Amino acid sequence: MNAKTQARLATRANVFKALAHPSRLLIVEQLAQKEHCVCELTEMIGADMSTVSKHLSVLKSAGIILDEKRGLQVYYRLKMPCVLRFFDCVGEVIETNAKEQWELVNLP
Amino acid sequence: MNAKTQARLATRANVFKALAHPSRLLIVEQLAQKEHCVCELTEMIGADMSTVSKHLSVLKSAGIILDEKRGLQVYYRLKMPCVLRFFDCVGEVIETNAKEQWELVNLP
């Protein structure tokens, strides 16, 4: 594998890494509905605000979300709505797995 | 956030986690073309075979790929081709980021 391929794969892997956390998926789902300030997302997630802020910065660095300061609050919104298309397939993968698990237990 | 939502998000995050590594992305890309045995993938990735085998087991546990033993070799193939749809959007995210970086440097 050459250096260019290596770099391309690492860049792509970073986008997946940014989405590979339950709290960050919740953030993306919520921002898909409408923009939210950090305090609202903190409330939903139920973690320390500093923790949520760090999750937001991971998503922002990956280029998935955007921030805008308005007064004291910082509002975040989805920058790349195409990531939502991922979710259908992920759901499909999970359903297939669940079905196979079920069939393993309930043998005919 | 209730326990059910928590569980749903954790399950989904696992699928993204499985894809969040350059070597595993290469594996998915290659298996999208055709099935490959572990030795071929090891050759492409250029790591220890035990390392590649562990990457394959991560993808298999996530339900993304399938294995089939034929003689001495184990052949892997893509089980959920829908994950390939992710790649277009990831490419879009990366291009947008790159363009913005470029504009930051080359101010008008």
Place this chain on the structure above:
DNA sequence: TTATTACTTGGCTACTTTGCCAAATAGTGC
């Protein structure tokens, strides 16, 4: 200016992931 609110950053510990090596397993052929 000081106080207050909303958020981010630094620092630390606990936990997880990665990758190599060595050992174990499973087929094949003699």
Place this chain on the structure above:
DNA sequence: GCACTATTTGGCAAAGTAGCCAAGTAATAA
């Protein structure tokens, strides 16, 4: 049976990630 090849598994050290607290920054308001 034995040797050989392809793959998986266990164990360990190094690197990376997550989350909390405390300290820092920035906007607002008194």
